[in-house]
Amino acid sequence: MLTALNANKQLFVLKREYVRDQLLELRKNEQFYCPQCQESVQLKIGQVMIPHFAHKKQSNCQQAFSEGETTIHLLGKHQLYEMFQKLQFKVQLEPYLPKLAQRPDILVEREQQQFAIEFQCSTISIPQMETRTIGYLQANIIPIWILKTPKHKHPYKDGVQQIKLSPFNQQFTTYIQKHAHIITFDPDTAVFLYFSYLMPIEGYRFIAHVQHLSMGNQQFPFLQVKEPTEVEFNIYWRLWKKARQQFLDKRLLISKKGVQDPFLRACYFMGNQVEKLPLFIGIPVSNKVNFSVFDAEWQMLWLMFLYEQGFDLSHISSDVIDGFRKRFPILFINEKAVETLQNYNEILKKLGVRQINSDFDEIALYQYLYAQFLAKG
Structure with missing residues (x-):
């Protein structure tokens, strides 16, 4: 303390x-x-x-049970507290909130709205985060979780790039106008590091806009991040295409199930070579990880399912989606997966894709994804 x-x-x-x-x-x-x-x-x-x-x-x-803080956590709380003082906000360090029986690291008041700042250096479970977050919200306090900047073999550079975020780090994702961001802070350098406009690739891998911000230049509220320019989105596009192709090239080699692999069976059944699937299979539909496999896998299985059942994309009912979920329950991580599936159908319809061998315009796909990427909600 x-x-x-x-x-x-x-x-x-x-x-x-x-x-x-x-x-x-x-x-x-x-x-x-x-x-x-x-x-x-x-x-x-x-x-x-x-x-x-x-x-x-x-x-x-x-x-007492939460003591044993590290030096870096104590230093970070000091620095953040001093930063808010310099910004001339009403700020309290480690205030005890009796109604919640909680002590945020810092409590900030801005325009009669309170914010609980939690600087997280140690592991915390999702249920713990959710419980504390709900407690703050019920008390009309906005919680802001700041993650200690994760260590990396090579220093991050500003700009669009591929990054890795562990499941623990992913817990700190904040959604602003439906776009995913993570804000981190490194007390050793007194620098904030933003991972913004996160685009999931697979597992721990994401494409993100990375930006450093010194404590002296920080403002409040946080996450005042400029949207990517078209030049920057073009980097997203190229990195995504490269990651997708690398996945497809390796997919056949890494499978241990052989012909029992659902994805490979779908490719063979539909008469497509794995490494030459059309570009509309593998589209990054959501900024959240809602499926347990790479986008190309669940999208290929979905198109095969529609073909087997005699459906096209012009009419997809909830019963059809329920049938797909029963066929491949392991694919669905959460309920948001259904919404993602529906959004994927809408993209294919806008591209004029009715089946896996349909012709489509790659430029139209690029323009559509760019428009969705900048959508405000």
């Missing part, structure tokens, strides 16, 4: 300007208490860790 109550029950903040001798004097002459449970807490002044307050052993306080 970086905050505690003094003997007069006034909130005391361990600011970074305190020198070691001042802190030693405080520890000698002052008594501090947890704002949540009112138990006595210790002022820790080590050689490695940032000075902080900690409960004594065997404490029953809920806050």
Whole structure:
């Protein structure tokens, strides 16, 4: 903890300007208490860790169970708190919210709206994030989760590029006007790193617009990201086509199921070579991962299913989609997959595609995806 109550029950903040001798004097002459449970807490002044307050052993306080913060987390909270002070917002560090029994890292107030800033350096489960997020929203507090910038073998450069995001990192995705973004912060460099306009490729791989922003240039609210230009989208387009072709070229080689592989069987059944599938198979329909396989796989299986059942794209009922789900239940990760499937049908109809061997205009596909990519919602 970086905050505690003094003997007069006034909130005391361990600011970074305190020198070691001042802190030693405080520890000698002052008594501090947890704002949540009112138990006595210790002022820790080590050689490695940032000075902080900690409960004594065997404490029953809920806050005590969340202690053991890393130096980087304490430093990040300090920096973010100071940043909001410089931006002249009403800001509180580690305030205890009794109605929620929660302590956000930072609470910011802007135009009578409160924001809970959570700087996450350690692993947290989706249910935990959801519970805390729901608690804030029910109290009319907007939660903002900031992920510690993930380590990478090579420093990220600004611009459009292919990146990898672990399932843990993906938990921090925020959707602004239906576009996916992740904001991260690195206390070591005092720099924010934005992964914006995320386009899923497969598994951990995404195409994203990467942008660094120094703390001194940060504003609030966050995520004021400019939409990609057509030149930048053209990079998305080329990276996506390259990743799609690489997947198809390797797909036949990596399959261990042989003719039992549903995707390969669909290609053989429809008379198509895996590496030469038309470009409308593998379209990035959603910015969320809603299917358990690469886009080309579920789209190929869908077109095969329609062909087997004697349907074309002019009339697709909910019963047809339900039949597909029963045939391939393992493909569907969540309910959003159905919406993605419906959107895919709409794209094919706009392209004039009625079956797998239909002629289509690649320029029209490019223009349609570009328009959808910039859509505001």
